[in-house]
Amino acid sequence: MRKLARKLARVLPGKRGAAPPAGGTPRHADRPDVGPFLARAGPDALDGDPTVAEGWERYARGHQGEAGKHLGDEWNSSEKLGLTVPAGEIPHYLDRQVFGPFLGEPEVILEIGAGGGRFTTVLLPRCRRLIATDTSPTMLEILRRRFGHDGKLEVQLLDGRGLGGTPDASVDAVFSYGVFVHLQHWDIFNYIRETARVLKPGGKAVIQHANTFSELGWQLFLRQVQPSLNRHKHPWSFSLMTPEIMREFAVRSGLVVDRLETSVVPRDCIALLQKP
């Protein structure tokens, strides 16, 4: 039995107590996809198989602010998303193309997983109150520092199990970007069901999620096969998701699908939903 345990410790990378790789190879060097994340979250970021929420909290803690940049600016990659607009203009471009025409000017917006505020900045001028939620206290602190002066912002810490701090039928819009791409399907379904609960009748939701079978989505999926084998979901990998599954989740939660937008951002899907 002890012999088996020693053997397993040698072949299971990243587990506590595992023998270091021969020749002093850095941990996770066999997972090139996680390099940019580990550079920010620190070399121990994957210790103990963190949940998606824990992984992002570690990322936020490891974030070293750069002058003139905000946490999240690094995810504006035109090339990765299949866009031709300059990286820095992506949030405003998407607002003009998709969010604005659909949302209009709702009174109260609830943002799920606001992070460093990459999209909060385009949502704030649209509403009178913005409830920015996140499972990461450090992200919320960063957000508060960035937008705290704006009397419209309210931050709310989530426990990853729903929108428990928000009453039924109390918000006009729900928005989420860059979050559902990482969540497992149970969490995606749960947040859609929660979205239906907190929206007022007639309220709208904009939810971006992965579109695994788009050309760019599939390339990303293939890159993430090897590093994902035989382990819990990596916090930063994309989940397998399609517009068809989103349609099912939305309809089964009592929402109407206005549009499943897959052409504006060729890699992803942006679901535009409404509560009847």
Ligand SMILES: C[S@@+](CC[C@H](N)C(=O)[O-])C[C@H]1O[C@@H](n2cnc3c(N)ncnc32)[C@H](O)[C@@H]1O
């Ligand atoms: C890639 S960041 C995106 C942040 C921001 N929306 C953006 O687009 O820049 C993912 C965010 O989701 C948050 N998050 C992770 N797990 C979550 C969960 N289960 N529920 C809500 N937010 C979560 C993370 O803390 C992080 O702020």
